[in-house]
Amino acid sequence: MSTLEIRDLHVEVETESGPKEILRGVDLTVNSNETHAIMGPNGSGKSTLAYSIAGHPKYTVTKGQVLLDGEDVLEMAVDERARAGLFLAMQYPVEVPGVSMSNFLRSAATATRGEAPKVRHWVKEVKGAMSDLEIDPAFAERSVNEGFSGGEKKRHEVLQMSLLKPKIAILDETDSGLDVDALRVVSKGVNEYKAQSDVGVLLITHYTRILRYIAPDRVHVFVNGRVAASGGPELADELEENGYERFLGAKEEQPA
Amino acid sequence: MSEPVAQVGGGIIDAPDSPVLDVDPGINATSPKIAPWELRFTSYDVEAFEVPRGREEQWRFTPLRRLRGLHDGSATAAGRIGVSVASGFGDAASSDLGGVRHETVGRDDPRLGDGGVPADRVAAQAWSAAREAHVVTVNEARSDDEPLTVTVTGPGEGQSAYAHLQLRLEHHAEAVVVLDHRGSGTVAANTEFVVADGAKLTVVEVHDWADDAVYVGAQHLSVGRDATIRHTSVTLGGDLVRLSPVVNYRAPGGDVELDGLYFADGGQHFEQRLLVDHSVPNCRSRVTYKGALQGVDGGTAAHTVWVGDVLIRKAAEGTDTYELNRNLLLTDNARADSVPNLEIETGEIVGAGHASATGRFDDEQLFYLMARGIPEAQARRLVVRGFFGEVIQKVRVPALRDRLEAAIEAELEAIGS
Numbered sequence: 001m002s003t004l005e006i007r008d009l010h011v012e013v014e015t016e017s018g019p020k021e022i023l024r025g026v027d028l029t030v031n032s033n034e035t036h037a038i039m040g041p042n043g044s045g046k047s048t049l050a051y052s053i054a055g056h057p058k059y060t061v062t063k064g065q066v067l068l069d070g071e072d073v074l075e076m077a078v079d080e081r082a083r084a085g086l087f088l089a090m091q092y093p094v095e096v097p098g099v100s101m102s103n104f105l106r107s108a109a110t111a112t113r114g115e116a117p118k119v120r121h122w123v124k125e126v127k128g129a130m131s132d133l134e135i136d137p138a139f140a141e142r143s144v145n146e147g148f149s150g151g152e153k154k155r156h157e158v159l160q161m162s163l164l165k166p167k168i169a170i171l172d173e174t175d176s177g178l179d180v181d182a183l184r185v186v187s188k189g190v191n192e193y194k195a196q197s198d199v200g201v202l203l204i205t206h207y208t209r210i211l212r213y214i215a216p217d218r219v220h221v222f223v224n225g226r227v228a229a230s231g232g233p234e235l236a237d238e239l240e241e242n243g244y245e246r247f248l249g250a251k252e253e254q255p256a
Numbered sequence: 257m258s259e260p261v262a263q264v265g266g267g268i269i270d271a272p273d274s275p276v277l278d279v280d281p282g283i284n285a286t287s288p289k290i291a292p293w294e295l296r297f298t299s300y301d302v303e304a305f306e307v308p309r310g311r312e313e314q315w316r317f318t319p320l321r322r323l324r325g326l327h328d329g330s331a332t333a334a335g336r337i338g339v340s341v342a343s344g345f346g347d348a349a350s351s352d353l354g355g356v357r358h359e360t361v362g363r364d365d366p367r368l369g370d371g372g373v374p375a376d377r378v379a380a381q382a383w384s385a386a387r388e389a390h391v392v393t394v395n396e397a398r399s400d401d402e403p404l405t406v407t408v409t410g411p412g413e414g415q416s417a418y419a420h421l422q423l424r425l426e427h428h429a430e431a432v433v434v435l436d437h438r439g440s441g442t443v444a445a446n447t448e449f450v451v452a453d454g455a456k457l458t459v460v461e462v463h464d465w466a467d468d469a470v471y472v473g474a475q476h477l478s479v480g481r482d483a484t485i486r487h488t489s490v491t492l493g494g495d496l497v498r499l500s501p502v503v504n505y506r507a508p509g510g511d512v513e514l515d516g517l518y519f520a521d522g523g524q525h526f527e528q529r530l531l532v533d534h535s536v537p538n539c540r541s542r543v544t545y546k547g548a549l550q551g552v553d554g555g556t557a558a559h560t561v562w563v564g565d566v567l568i569r570k571a572a573e574g575t576d577t578y579e580l581n582r583n584l585l586l587t588d589n590a591r592a593d594s595v596p597n598l599e600i601e602t603g604e605i606v607g608a609g610h611a612s613a614t615g616r617f618d619d620e621q622l623f624y625l626m627a628r629g630i631p632e633a634q635a636r637r638l639v640v641r642g643f644f645g646e647v648i649q650k651v652r653v654p655a656l657r658d659r660l661e662a663a664i665e666a667e668l669e670a671i672g673s
């Protein structure tokens with residue numbers, strides 16, 4: 001059993017006109033075997049939250065805590081966080097020219113598992129995971145994300161999750177840019193990993209579409225750098241119907 | 257040479273507003289009607305060149321003081337370079353050369369100059385003053401699995417020497433050659449690659465000099481009808497290394513790829529000045545040079561210079577050319593100059609393009625790899641290896657490829673990244 005606890009998290013980015021606060025006190029707890037959906041308007045800070053947990057150098061935590069099973073995540077380097085069991089499927093996966101997908105996956109698996117996987121098992125494992133996500137085996141020899149379509153990148157993010165087997169997975173708009181078939185395939189990939197592990201999932205999305213495939217236990221409305229409301233799956237339906245207006249109003253009442 | 261010959265390019269060409277390519281008027285070229293690149297002066301005679309002062313286009317990037325007198329005649333070249341030829345590479349090398357001939361010849365050997373003519377004073381100095389020349393001739397199609405290794409060893413610390421080497425591939429000959437430069441000292445050299453009609457040369461020229469070494473070399477590539485050259489230039493070591501490859505197409509159908517890899521540390525000056533002279537129709541050229549630089553805080557900067565001149569003369573219809581230079585700045589205190597020049601005198605071409613980019617290490621790439629658990633040092637190595645990948649992959653000698661990869665890893669470890 002694992003727990004990711006985010007307590008009163010405040011995060012800034014450096015801008016031309018000085019530091020700008022993006023996260024203004026986020027509180028959120030995700031346990032193993034739970035799926036939490038985060039929905040919120042563009043620019044509300046969802047990716048900032050995801051990147052801050054993963055340790056992207058652009059973001060500065062000014063206050064608050066992130067704990068994984070009681071361990072202080074903010075003290076860890078980016079690679080240590082991943083090895084501790086955190087995984088971030090990125091909204092915009094990065095291209096790394098000249099590094100083949102297969103070399104990258106093997107290096108990552110070796111690092112997170114603490115030892116190099118046995119070659120024969122590994123080849124089988126990767127092939128199986130790729131075929132589950134309907135990824136052409138030829139991608140293994142291509143450079144990481146280079147020239148991949150938006151949907152192909154997202155499939156490969158889920159591929160990495162299923163191979164690296166995190167305790168907590170944050171999926172930042174993994175459903176954006178997917179056609180209906182791809183959405184089904186990617187959702188199936190996430191659900192299969194959920195079924196065979198105790199992973200806790202934090203699913204950032206704009207659409208209830210994916211929530212029909214990946215059922216959330218909790219839904220959080222993210223507005224202006226914090227969680228404005230939380231509820232069960234029915235909250236997503238309400239958002240679909242009425243939008244964020246009700247929650248945006250609440251923003252004004254809060255002290256700046 | 258029995259008689260010094262001075263040559264100024266092929267005549268008057270009307271190209272009034274073409275930008276400057278390589279203006280070095282030398283002594284004979286004064287007519288303003290001559291297009292700038294037609295002024296490119298070549299001569300076998302050192303005295304035909306003025307002593308460079310540092311302002312000249314050809315020399316403006318080179319720290320002349322570090323040339324130890326190679327450029328002004330004050331170097332006392334009492335030393336000797338070593339040249340040895342073997343069949344095979346590394347542990348597999350053998351002195352049984354089969355049909356390959358290695359001769360040491362006098363400077364009056366009529367074959368010398370088949371590759372090209374010196375275009376700067378240091379090359380002319382080496383031409384005029386080298387005591388002897390080494391000619392290696394291949395007149396058969398050798399298998400790719402049996403590379404030839406030519407090892408050039410510097411004269412030793414504190415010593416200077418002039419060198420002249422010619423590699424000849426006769427009609428329809430084929431060979432893979434490793435030209436391995438190592439050792440200490442100060443060297444000015446001419447290296448000729450004379451590739452006859454239908455012949456195919458794959459050569460990897462490695463400059464893995466000791467820290468003290470200074471090497472200034474002109475590479476003259478002569479490309480026969482339908483001949484192919486794959487030239488990879490690797491510069492890893494030396495205090496100052498300056499290479500000036502020139503591609504001379506002798507007849508239509510020539511196909512040349514010039515690849516390069518250089519890795520400069522603090523204090524090192526690595527300079528590459530290329531000229532691909534498309535003077536005849538239907539030839540192809542591809543240039544891909546990649547450099548990494550890492551300076552040390554407070555020390556002298558790591559400095560690389562890449563000047564890539566491609567000219568497509570009026571007669572060179574059907575030319576297909578592309579050149580690319582990319583530099584990766586791994587640390588502060590590093591400076592990469594990159595100057596691509598493309599001069600086009602005819603519109604009847606297949607294609608012509610160039611690109612040049614110099615950038616810092618991409619933190620987003622590093623973050624992405626680390627976010628998958630890969631430790632920082634390994635992530636950096638992956639990115640740098642990936643950066644050089646397309647050049648290294650073309651090195652068709654596996655043992656050499658391993659050595660180059662290991663050398664790059666060692667460079668990266670030196671800054672503890």
Ligand SMILES: Nc1ncnc2c1ncn2[C@@H]1O[C@H](COP(=O)(O)OP(=O)(O)OP(=O)(O)O)[C@@H](O)[C@H]1O
Nearest residue numbers: 013014015020022041042043044045046047048049
């Ligand atoms: N360097 C920066 N300078 C100024 N503002 C920045 C900078 N970096 C991020 N921001 C701002 O931070 C806010 C939050 O961005 P973030 O990417 O976290 O939003 P998001 O909720 O993920 O949006 P989306 O739904 O569009 O993905 C945005 O308003 C963005 O413009």
Ligand SMILES: [Mg+2]
Nearest residue numbers: 046047048091
């Ligand atoms: Mg976002």
